[in-house]
Amino acid sequence: MLFVLLGLTIGMATVFAVYGLLEAMRAEMMRQASEFGANVVITHDRGEMTFSYGGIALPEVLFDVEPLTLADVAAIDYIPSRSMITAVAPKLLGMASVNGREWMIAGVRPQEEFRVKPWLRLQEALPEAERKMELDIYWLDLARQDPTKIVLGDRQVLLGSAVAAALGANPGDRLTMGGQEFVVFGLLKENGSLEDEQIIMNLAAAQELLKLPQEVTVIELATDQTRGAERVLLDDLAAALPEAQITSLQQERLRRDENLTRMARFGVSISALILLAGILVAALAISGAVRERTREIGIFRALGFRQSHVARIILLEALLISLVGGIVGYAAGVLAARAAGPLLQIGTLAVPWRLDLLAAALLLSVAVGLLAGIFPARQAARLDPAEALRFI
Amino acid sequence: MAEVMIAMRELKKVYGSVDGEVRALRGITLDVYKSEAVAVMGHSGSGKSTLLSIIGALNPPSEGTIEIDGINIYALSQERRADFRREYLGFVFQQFQLIPYLTAMENVLLPLVTKRLPNRQKRELAEQVLCRVGLAGKMNRLPNALSGGEQERVAIARAIVNAPPVLLADEPTGNLDSKTGGEIMSLFRSLNEDGLTILMVTHNPDNTRYMGRTIVLKDGLLCHDKAEILALAAGRGQRRGG
Numbered sequence: 339m340l341f342v343l344l345g346l347t348i349g350m351a352t353v354f355a356v357y358g359l360l361e362a363m364r365a366e367m368m369r370q371a372s373e374f375g376a377n378v379v380i381t382h383d384r385g386e387m388t389f390s391y392g393g394i395a396l397p398e399v400l401f402d403v404e405p406l407t408l409a410d411v412a413a414i415d416y417i418p419s420r421s422m423i424t425a426v427a428p429k430l431l432g433m434a435s436v437n438g439r440e441w442m443i444a445g446v447r448p449q450e451e452f453r454v455k456p457w458l459r460l461q462e463a464l465p466e467a468e469r470k471m472e473l474d475i476y477w478l479d480l481a482r483q484d485p486t487k488i489v490l491g492d493r494q495v496l497l498g499s500a501v502a503a504a505l506g507a508n509p510g511d512r513l514t515m516g517g518q519e520f521v522v523f524g525l526l527k528e529n530g531s532l533e534d535e536q537i538i539m540n541l542a543a544a545q546e547l548l549k550l551p552q553e554v555t556v557i558e559l560a561t562d563q564t565r566g567a568e569r570v571l572l573d574d575l576a577a578a579l580p581e582a583q584i585t586s587l588q589q590e591r592l593r594r595d596e597n598l599t600r601m602a603r604f605g606v607s608i609s610a611l612i613l614l615a616g617i618l619v620a621a622l623a624i625s626g627a628v629r630e631r632t633r634e635i636g637i638f639r640a641l642g643f644r645q646s647h648v649a650r651i652i653l654l655e656a657l658l659i660s661l662v663g664g665i666v667g668y669a670a671g672v673l674a675a676r677a678a679g680p681l682l683q684i685g686t687l688a689v690p691w692r693l694d695l696l697a698a699a700l701l702l703s704v705a706v707g708l709l710a711g712i713f714p715a716r717q718a719a720r721l722d723p724a725e726a727l728r729f730i
Numbered sequence: 731m732a733e734v735m736i737a738m739r740e741l742k743k744v745y746g747s748v749d750g751e752v753r754a755l756r757g758i759t760l761d762v763y764k765s766e767a768v769a770v771m772g773h774s775g776s777g778k779s780t781l782l783s784i785i786g787a788l789n790p791p792s793e794g795t796i797e798i799d800g801i802n803i804y805a806l807s808q809e810r811r812a813d814f815r816r817e818y819l820g821f822v823f824q825q826f827q828l829i830p831y832l833t834a835m836e837n838v839l840l841p842l843v844t845k846r847l848p849n850r851q852k853r854e855l856a857e858q859v860l861c862r863v864g865l866a867g868k869m870n871r872l873p874n875a876l877s878g879g880e881q882e883r884v885a886i887a888r889a890i891v892n893a894p895p896v897l898l899a900d901e902p903t904g905n906l907d908s909k910t911g912g913e914i915m916s917l918f919r920s921l922n923e924d925g926l927t928i929l930m931v932t933h934n935p936d937n938t939r940y941m942g943r944t945i946v947l948k949d950g951l952l953c954h955d956k957a958e959i960l961a962l963a964a965g966r967g968q969r970r971g972g
Contacts, residue, residue, distance in 0.1 A: 637827050640788060641841045641888070642816020644809045724789035727823075 341623040342710070343659050343666075349616030350667020350703050351674060356605040358675030358689040364598055365688065377568075379585045380557040380575065382406050406554040410579055414557070417574040425453035425560035430541055432548040432555075434515045441501055443515070444536045445544020448488040448496070454560045459527040460488070460496070495520045496538040499528035513537075516547045613706060620710035624656060628718045635718050636726025645719035652715040653708060660707025661700060668699035732763035735896060735927045736785060741794035743780050743950075754780040755791070756950035764895070767918070767928040769938045772947035778931045779900065781947065785929060786819055786898050787811050799895060816841060820889030822899040826881040828873040834860065834884045835869040841892045859887040863917060879910035886917060890926070897921065899930040903937060915940040 382405060411428045414420070430445035452458050490496070497507055502525045507513065511522045520539065528534055545551050561571060568586060575584050628635070635648055643651075675689040743755040754777045762768050772778045783789035784796060787803045795802060803814055828837045838856040845852070860869050863883040873881050882902060889897055899918070903911035911934070919940045922928050930941060938944045946953040 633827070634829060637823070637829070638840070639812065640786065640815065640821045640823075642812055642814075642819075642892075643844060644812040646809070647812075647844050724783050727783065727788065 339623070339627055339655065339659055342620045342627075342656070342707075343663050345616050345619040345623065346660055346663030346703055346707060347667040347670060349612050349706065350664055350699055351670035352612045353609040353702070354668050354671025354695065354699055355674040355678065356609050356671075357695070358672055359678055360598065360602050360605055362675065362679070362689045363601075364595075377561040377563070377587050378559040378572070378575065379587065380406065380410075380559070380579060381555070381583050381585070382581065404581070405550070406557060406579075406582060407552045408554060409552070410582065411554060411557055413578045414559070414575070417571075417578045419566050419571045419574045422561050422563075422566045422568075422571050423559050424562050425450050427451050427454040427558040427560070428541060428554040428556070429558070430544045430548065430550060430553055430555050432544065432550070434537070434547060436513055436515055436537070437505060439504070442536045443544055443548065444533075444538045445541040445548070446538055447541055448490050448538070449486065451538070452488050454558050455531075455533070457529050457531065458533060459529070461499075461525045461527050490523055490540050491521075492540055492543045493518070493520050494523040494539070496523055497525050498534040498536045498538070499526055500534040501537055502526075518547060613702075617706050617710045620656075620707060621713055624652065624711050624714040625717060628652060628714045631718075632721060632726050635721050636723050639721070639723035640727060648721075649715040649719040652718050653711045656707040656711030656715075657704060660703045663707065664700040664703030665696070667703060668696050671699075732766070734761045735764040735766070735799060736760075736762040736929070737795075737797045738785075739795050741781070741784060741791045741796060743777070743784065743789070744792045753950055755784070757794070758947075758950075758952060760945065760952065762927060762929060764927055765922065765925045766943065767922040767941040768930070769941035769944040770929065770931045770947065771933065771935075771938070771944060772953070776947040777950040778947055782898055782900055782929070782931050785896075786821060787815050816844065816892060818894050818896055820892065820894040820897040822882075822885050822889045822897065822902050824901045825905055826873070826878075826885045828881055828884055828888075830873055833870045833872055834865060834876065834880075834887075837873070837884055838887045838891050840888060845892075855891055856887070859891045860884075862890075863887045877910075878906050879913060882906060882910075882914050883917070886914070886921075890921065894926075896927045896929070899928065901931060901933065903932070903934055908936070911937070 406428075408428070411426060414423065414426055427447060427450040429451070430443075432443045432445075433440050434443045435441075488496075495513065497505070501507070502522075505513070507522050507525070509522050509524050513520050513522065515537075520543075526533055526538075539547070541554075545553060559575075561568070572584055572586055575582075638648055638651070672689050672691060679689075738758050738760045741755050741758040742753070745752040745754055756777075758777075758781060770778050770781065780789065784791050785798070787798075787806075790804045796804065798814075798818055801814065801818075803811060806814055828834075829840070832840070835853070835856055838860055839852055842852040842855065847855075857866075857869065860866065863886050865880060865883050865887065868876060868880060873884065876884065882905075886902075889899075897918075902918070903914055906914060915937055918928060918930070922942075928941070930937065932938070
């Protein structure tokens, strides 16, 4: 019977470890999706689509279209579902020449920008010697940049890593653009995104530099999907900004959800196979135990136990073992899921103890145990008592 | 005239085997009366154990009928026959056959498990019979903590806890020394004196002294050869098994 318990425990542990992992990953993705990153991008919907920002086609930014303005940004504050928006990051995009080469200028509100792009990090101004000693692990820092520390003056800029490398610029260096002199406030760490190739400055400074006062190219919004329905937010935005094109990045989340669903299906398939194997192992083990207990069953029958009594004894034993297997398996599954988070490099996952899952584990385990016990129970009940007692 | 408790008529039992048929019983006709104590003797292969299993409602005869207390036991369904065993028969097996992981008390409680009685009443019944067989102080011991004689007493207590009218015993003293065997046989006699009908398979001629009647089986039939009966009763030519 130890093998039955072991088989059931392993089966249950696997099922609930996989389920716990998937649930925790889904929760973590939802949390990240609502906490980090832009979920909605607002652009103007007229003009030729000749410009791309972050994979999203933008209207021609420099001419030929009626642009978004700061008034549009302000209008967002008055929509009914404003509480869903956690950050509003307007930006003006354009080109400017530095040392004879054209670079993309991004005029932003730095603190909002860092909120919607949590992957942005400032390089620390470390001494040269210390910088050489940095280990790779240093770059695995996952703490987000504190946006409140990014306070740019109107003549200060942040340089993307590629720009800084091309210009050989360091914090404190001076750059001249459009006849205006800017001081390099800091350098962004390389992150493989569009910002590597940008010169970032205050929105007002960019508007002045590009001679596009009040103008905004794109407005990115970070939203908290847990505070309301995205559809309502999009409708409110469309009503407030009738001329704008509003794009939801829900698609991205759907894609993630789809991946997660695939993983879930895979997990369910694996779990089903393991459960099936568990049922077979348990059935074989119980069947073996029944054979070993032929003598005992013969005695029971001689003492007046009916076939149904004998079957009930076997099933009751399977039930008790299943209950223990369910409890131990669930506990082992939760602990395994918690331990698997760091091993799978997805951080510490919150896999809580849940009474409903414990109840499900017990039900599942009992179902598996009883299913595995049915055949051996019939086998035991049908033992001919005279045959069984011949072993005596 | 005494009332018949067990009535056997032309009982035959044939086992099939690869070597052909084995005729274990070839026509036994026998009456056992209420409160009678009968010893069944015979050489190995004479059909003693087969007869006991047929009387025990465990092994249907190939031919013939058997009635216990007027009930044709093999006309009953399997489950009703199990009920019959519980209500009418007590078994004392060779080598005690106690469940090793149950205490003496729990072993004795076994036949009561399926009875609809309050647990307290079941325990009282078990305690009474354990006291009756002289195990008052050893009720909570596991079988391996008991001597052979004590284990035999537990087996007897288990057989009588349901107060069956018939007790079937297969070599009850086979694993005991003569002194302990004598004590056990005295216990059987005492139970018989209380009205229990006893049918006992034995190889030990000494045990027949405690029984009211001795029958001898030979080649699946009742033996009527007086010389052979006397030889067996005197302990000559006996072999174990059967």
